[in-house]
Amino acid sequence: MNDVIQLNQISKKYGHFSLYELTFGIKEGYITGLIGPNGAGKTTLIKMMMGMVQPDQGNIEIFGKETSIKNAEYKDRIGYVSDENYFYDQLTIDQMSKMMAPFYSQWDKETYRKYIEMFKLSPRKKIKELSKGMKMKYSLAIALSHGADLLIMDEPTAGLDPIFRRELLDLLSEHIQDEKKSILFSTHNTTDLDRIADYIVFVNEGRLVFNEMKESLPNKYMLVKGNKELLDRDVRKCFIGIRETALGFEGLLNNNSEEARYFRDQTICEIPTLEEIMYFTVKGSALHV
Ligand SMILES: Nc1ncnc2c1ncn2[C@@H]1O[C@H](COP(=O)(O)OP(=O)(O)OP(=O)(O)O)[C@@H](O)[C@H]1O
Numbered sequence: 571m572n573d574v575i576q577l578n579q580i581s582k583k584y585g586h587f588s589l590y591e592l593t594f595g596i597k598e599g600y601i602t603g604l605i606g607p608n609g610a611g612k613t614t615l616i617k618m619m620m621g622m623v624q625p626d627q628g629n630i631e632i633f634g635k636e637t638s639i640k641n642a643e644y645k646d647r648i649g650y651v652s653d654e655n656y657f658y659d660q661l662t663i664d665q666m667s668k669m670m671a672p673f674y675s676q677w678d679k680e681t682y683r684k685y686i687e688m689f690k691l692s693p694r695k696k697i698k699e700l701s702k703g704m705k706m707k708y709s710l711a712i713a714l715s716h717g718a719d720l721l722i723m724d725e726p727t728a729g730l731d732p733i734f735r736r737e738l739l740d741l742l743s744e745h746i747q748d749e750k751k752s753i754l755f756s757t758h759n760t761t762d763l764d765r766i767a768d769y770i771v772f773v774n775e776g777r778l779v780f781n782e783m784k785e786s787l788p789n790k791y792m793l794v795k796g797n798k799e800l801l802d803r804d805v806r807k808c809f810i811g812i813r814e815t816a817l818g819f820e821g822l823l824n825n826n827s828e829e830a831r832y833f834r835d836q837t838i839c840e841i842p843t844l845e846e847i848m849y850f851t852v853k854g855s856a857l858h859v
Pocket residue numbers: 584585587606607608609610611612613614615
């Protein structure tokens with residue numbers, strides 16, 4: 571299986587924030603969700619892939635070639651959706667689109683029209699008159715209208731109403747039926763991931779926590795629920811993250827650890843949801859600094 575994107579030992583420092591030698595690949599033909607709490611480094615990573623931010627160290631390969639400022643041809647094959655507004659406020663939707671079309675060798679006017687209609691966007695409306703959700707829809711229409719082999723999207727479902735959000739996820743699932751197409755998108759919404767992601771890349775505080783097939787995650791982690799009497803200082807240390815309540819505790823363990831085997835006999839163990847995996851990992855890392 572090929573990697574459509576490969577990050578090699580990527581490091582970046584911004585004041586107190588650092589990305590630490592991140593190495594991971596994004597699989598061709600699949601949908602990958604990029605997750606992590608606020609400030610984890612998701613947008614910085616996406617901007618690096620788009621050549622908008624330069625890493626201090628390391629390199630990125632997309633479609634098998636190393637990216638560089640000089641070699642921007644690869645962007646022709648990428649549909650990029652930013653979480654920022656890069657459009658000119660004074661232009662109408664159609665004026666803006668006419669301006670962008672020549673930058674894409676495979677721009678397809680018919681496809682563009684189809685999406686503008688499907689997303690109920692009015693071509694004569696000015697960018698400044700669009701709501702947040704409409705701007706996102708417009709950005710998606712552009713990204714889907716030039717035959718891109720790879721979609722890279724920064725929080726594409728943010729600001730969308732639940733009905734359109736669902737429709738978009740269906741549309742992305744359809745898009746991926748062509749096995750040569752790949753999607754990477756960041757999100758804070760685990761429902762998006764539950765619905766369409768094949769792989770999950772989880773970053774926290776500039777470090778890679780995991781890059782896993784979504785289906786394999788339940789085998790990796792175990793959620794323990796029990797009585798506080800089971801907890802002492804040493805036991806606490808075994809948990810990736812832990813939450814105590816008046817009645818007891820919940821904690822996340824590595825499923826293959828010694829402790830997991832012990833707790834399985836002692837108490838209630840469950841398969842954690844993706845949200846629980848994120849919650850306890852982030853909570854645990856905050857405690858261990
Ligand atoms: N241009 C910049 N100059 C200085 N610091 C920056 C810059 N861009 C990002 N940062 C810092 O890098 C860190 C990671 O930011 P980034 O936007 O990549 O996080 P994120 O995971 O996308 O967060 P969110 O989920 O809130 O969008 C933050 O601490 C942020 O303040």
